[in-house]
Amino acid sequence: MLFRSDIDTDEMNRLFYDGSGKGGNAGRQSAELEMKEEMWTCVQGAEVTVPEQDELYDRRADPFQLNNLAGEHPEKAKELLTEAGYPNGFDMTITVPSNYQSHMDTAQVIVEQLKAVGINAAIQPVTWESWVQDTYSNRQFQSTVVGVDASNMTARAMLERFVSTASRDFINYNNADYDALFAQAQACYDDGEQTALYRAMEKNLAENAANVYIQDMADFVAVRDGLEGPSFYPIYVLDLSTIHYTK
Numbered sequence: 001m002l003f004r005s006d007i008d009t010d011e012m013n014r015l016f017y018d019g020s021g022k023g024g025n026a027g028r029q030s031a032e033l034e035m036k037e038e039m040w041t042c043v044q045g046a047e048v049t050v051p052e053q054d055e056l057y058d059r060r061a062d063p064f065q066l067n068n069l070a071g072e073h074p075e076k077a078k079e080l081l082t083e084a085g086y087p088n089g090f091d092m093t094i095t096v097p098s099n100y101q102s103h104m105d106t107a108q109v110i111v112e113q114l115k116a117v118g119i120n121a122a123i124q125p126v127t128w129e130s131w132v133q134d135t136y137s138n139r140q141f142q143s144t145v146v147g148v149d150a151s152n153m154t155a156r157a158m159l160e161r162f163v164s165t166a167s168r169d170f171i172n173y174n175n176a177d178y179d180a181l182f183a184q185a186q187a188c189y190d191d192g193e194q195t196a197l198y199r200a201m202e203k204n205l206a207e208n209a210a211n212v213y214i215q216d217m218a219d220f221v222a223v224r225d226g227l228e229g230p231s232f233y234p235i236y237v238l239d240l241s242t243i244h245y246t247k
Helices: 074-083 101-115 128-137 155-162 176-187 191-207
Strands: 002-017 047-049 091-097 120-126 143-148 211-223
Touching: 091 101, 091 128, 101 120, 101 143, 120 128, 128 143, 155 176, 155 191, 176 191, 191 211
Parallel strands: 002 047, 091 120, 091 143
Antiparallel strands: 002 143, 002 211
16 A cells, blocks of 8 residues: 655644734744655655645745744743733633644644743633634634635635635734735736735735744545555645546
């Protein structure tokens, strides 16, 4: 049996903040992705694949996607907390849909990391129904860990949710530059120029700490010997119509 892992580039594990979208300087970090086979598999001889390119990501050619925007500096975080009027830290709640173990585990790591700078974070597990209704729709939360994907494989579907007038802007992100970039992208008919605008929107989100981008979730797919043809896309859906027997 052949094991293969595919990086699902349209569903990202993130820590989201509610409020004005300012996020907070202490949270301005992004995860560095270094593609190594041993990171993603525990099966000898497993094949690791990364999507070649799409309008959101180019893992091989785009250095922005591979470099941290900010390193880990606990002392700087403490300094910023003091400047903000919280020299002894503060208490906060992380709302997590408990049906996703990966999000629950991620929240546990975040709690320990925040504890190191004096922030006391408590995990509030909720059902998926509660998360959709209260957290996502009604925006009743302080912070949350969740993976967000798109309704289709376009940059617009992923990024439009953070436009200030979007009904799906559940973090209340309000950034005039971001809104202007989105408007330009919609009025643009050149594919390359539109791609550059979408990537500028991604950079805007990361640099302004709209969210803390943690990782791209990995999909692990087992393909039996004698079968071939599975196609992987930057969403979690698989097109089974392409799978066929080799003999």
